[in-house]
Amino acid sequence: GFSICKSSNAKLLFDMRGFWPDEKAEGGNWNISNFFWKQVYKYYKNLEKKLFRYSDHIICLTQNGKNEICSWEFYNSHIPISVIPCCSDENKFTLTNENSKLEAKKILGISSEKFTLGYLGSVGSWYMLVEMLQYFKLLKLENPASHFLFITNSDKSIIHTEAMKQNINISDITIKAVSHPDVPKYMKASDMSICFIKDVYSKK
Numbered sequence: 001g002f003s004i005c006k007s008s009n010a011k012l013l014f015d016m017r018g019f020w021p022d023e024k025a026e027g028g029n030w031n032i033s034n035f036f037w038k039q040v041y042k043y044y045k046n047l048e049k050k051l052f053r054y055s056d057h058i059i060c061l062t063q064n065g066k067n068e069i070c071s072w073e074f075y076n077s078h079i080p081i082s083v084i085p086c087c088s089d090e091n092k093f094t095l096t097n098e099n100s101k102l103e104a105k106k107i108l109g110i111s112s113e114k115f116t117l118g119y120l121g122s123v124g125s126w127y128m129l130v131e132m133l134q135y136f137k138l139l140k141l142e143n144p145a146s147h148f149l150f151i152t153n154s155d156k157s158i159i160h161t162e163a164m165k166q167n168i169n170i171s172d173i174t175i176k177a178v179s180h181p182d183v184p185k186y187m188k189a190s191d192m193s194i195c196f197i198k199d200v201y202s203k204k
Contacts, residue, residue: 014055019065021045049074059084096188104189108174114147115139118190120183123154132194133166140172150175151186 021044024030030037052058052074058081060066066081102112110116117136123129139146148168150159156175163173178186187193 011056012051012054013057013059014051015059016048016051017059017061021048052076052079055079057082061085093184093187096190100185100188101191104186108149108176108186108189110147110149110174110189114145115143116147116149116189116191118149118151118187118193119195120151120187120193121195123150123152123158127195129159129162130166133163133168135194136172137166137168140168146172148173149186149189151178151183153177 021030021041024044025032025037025041030041032038032041052069052072053076056079058069058079060069060081060083062085063083066083069075069081070077105112105114105116117139119132121127133148136146136148150173152159152175159173159175160170163170176186
């Protein structure tokens with residue numbers, strides 16, 4: 001796409017959102033101590049630099065991300081950057097009332113008396129599963145009736161293995177893979193939602 005745009009009059013929109021090469025490396029997906037993955041990392045970092053220099057417009061997720069990009073020497077300051085944060089469709093993700101919460105808990109087999117901590121999305125890499133489970137342990141000390149709900153398509157064994165390392169009873173965790181249209185319904189079982197994400201910025 002980059003080559004085509006530069007050899008024609010087409011405008012190039014770089015919708016980068018995250019710092020992808022660094023997320024892959026710091027999340028453990030690319031082990032850059034390995035020669036092969038180090039070369040993969042270098043290739044995409046070089047491509048990223050070209051996009052920061054020659055795109056017609058850049059989109060990122062946060063103001064902090066924009067500030068970081070603007071601090072890089074190779075960024076072309078004449079290229080405008082727009083911040084488009086994550087958002088949800090409020091026609092689908094409607095406010096939860098007590099009836100919808102109880103119905104969701106019933107479908108999931110979670111007792112209505114449980115204070116349910118909810119997590120939506122992938123686990124592993126730059127999503128801080130260990131820290132989330134450690135937080136849940138503290139929550140259990142404060143409220144023994146707490147329960148952890150994961151709405152995720154990730155491998156259940158990743159969560160179970162880490163939970164056992166943290167001495168968390170598997171019966172205190174529910175893991176459910178659902179289709180996209182059903183996500184709002186199941187998330188209504190949550191009394192509180194949580195998401196820990198590593199800050200991934202690099203000036204390399």
